[in-house]
Amino acid sequence: MLENKVEGVTLRYGEAEQFLSGSHFALPALYREGCTFLGWRDGEGNFVNSNYIPLKGGVVLEAVFEEQSASDGRSESSPFALEAGKEYRLTAFAGEPFWVVPKAEAGDRIKITFEWSTTSGGASLCFLNGGSEGSDDLQEYQSGVSFTYGGGVMRFECARMPLGMSYCITVRMEIV
Numbered sequence: 001m002l003e004n005k006v007e008g009v010t011l012r013y014g015e016a017e018q019f020l021s022g023s024h025f026a027l028p029a030l031y032r033e034g035c036t037f038l039g040w041r042d043g044e045g046n047f048v049n050s051n052y053i054p055l056k057g058g059v060v061l062e063a064v065f066e067e068q069s070a071s072d073g074r075s076e077s078s079p080f081a082l083e084a085g086k087e088y089r090l091t092a093f094a095g096e097p098f099w100v101v102p103k104a105e106a107g108d109r110i111k112i113t114f115e116w117s118t119t120s121g122g123a124s125l126c127f128l129n130g131g132s133e134g135s136d137d138l139q140e141y142q143s144g145v146s147f148t149y150g151g152g153v154m155r156f157e158c159a160r161m162p163l164g165m166s167y168c169i170t171v172r173m174e175i176v
Contacts, residue, residue, distance in 0.1 A: 013063035035065040047166035082173040106151030
């Protein structure tokens with residue numbers, strides 16, 4: 001059996017630091033007024049799972065927040081607005097939905113393209129589309145395939161990857 005010689009990790013949020021003693025951790029979720037807590041990132045820029053087991057000593061984890069807005073894409077009531085021909089970047093997490101609303105008319109034929117990279121490894125990503133908040137009515141979505149837009153907010157989710165993985169996603173929408 002492999003023995004973990006790590007004695008703890010340091011959590012950093014703003015000017016505050018806290019040392020946690022041990023070899024495995026249930027990392028806390030933090031709250032900051034007007035922000036969404038995205039998670040903890042290590043010194044290499046990788047988001048780590050909230051059930052964290054460090055592989056080496058001296059690890060410092062930084063709390064990452066995103067400012068909330070009326071169009072941050074984190075809920076059905078605050079969808080990320082997509083304009084044709086523009087490129088957008090967002091951070092998404094496996095198993096957590098993000099919401100978009102194309103600036104197009106219902107009945108328009110549109111194409112939404114996703115490109116992604118992950119700091120946590122992994123080569124493929126499946127997007128699920130459909131359903132409202134709390135609904136399991138999701139279907140696999142193929143990036144770059146055109147479809148007739150039905151109007152309203154669209155739900156997407158990064159799927160088929162381990163929970164806790166983060167993705168830097170570039171999104172483009174075209175009216176075709």
